[in-house]
Amino acid sequence: MLVAARTWFRQSGRRYFNQRRPVTATHILLSDVPRTATPADIRRAISRADVVGVSDITLDYKYFKPTERAILTLVSPSYLAHNLATLQNLTISGLPVSSQPYVPDSPPVEEKRRTRGHEGRSQAAERGALNGDGPNAGISENKEMNVIFSGMPARTTVKDLAELLKDFDVALSSKGLPHIQKITPPGDVFALTAKFLVTLSSVTEAHRLVRAMHATYHGNDFLLSAKIIY
DSSP states (O other), X not given: OHHHHHHHHHHHHHHHHTOOOOTTOOEEEEESOOTTOOHHHHHHHHHHTTOOOXXXXXXXXXXXXXXXXXXXXXXXXXXHHHHHHHGGGOEETTEEOEEEEEOOOOOOHHHHHHTSHHHHHHHHHHTTOOOOOEEGGGXXXXXXXXXXXXXXXXXXXXXXXXXXXXXXXXXXXXXXXXXXXXXXXXXXXXXXXXXXXXXXXXXHHHHHHHHHHTTOEETTTEEOEEEXXX
């Protein structure tokens, strides 16, 4: 059953990323990556495997949750063949990871612009466009400074969460507003708890918030989750 599940995820990944296996690809898609793995974990694993020429490592997300896929960006397509060969036996946390060439489907420039900055993200959240899908969960700014914060009662507002997080250095917009967006759940989902995207002032502060708030309780009934978006 486990083999069948992995086969399904691998085939789903191929359909999702619309692979064409070009010889000039400057990206490699890793599949079956442990959900708990960070880009730093992947970097260590590929370094041990003698992978070279990797300029960036990006996790793929679905509704702000890791999908077991990661994307390696190469500085040149000349590294592709060597790296695919060395990745054949790659393992992360003891689990085998598969690899293949990848050509990313870039979102329209206008859509990128509309989700940048406090105002852009807030408007995207209101219209349901901030859905947490794709590389970096669809967030191109402030890498590792964004935290997905969930578990609060569904009626919680941005102002409520800002008050709860007043001891943390949440980034502010040019108008002095906290960089917090409430995420609209998918149309077919009825959520009992709220999900927020919180941008901190630094990577260090984002990690401090996660250490302090993740797996703690709000009141007696609401278990909180705080995770970095990589």
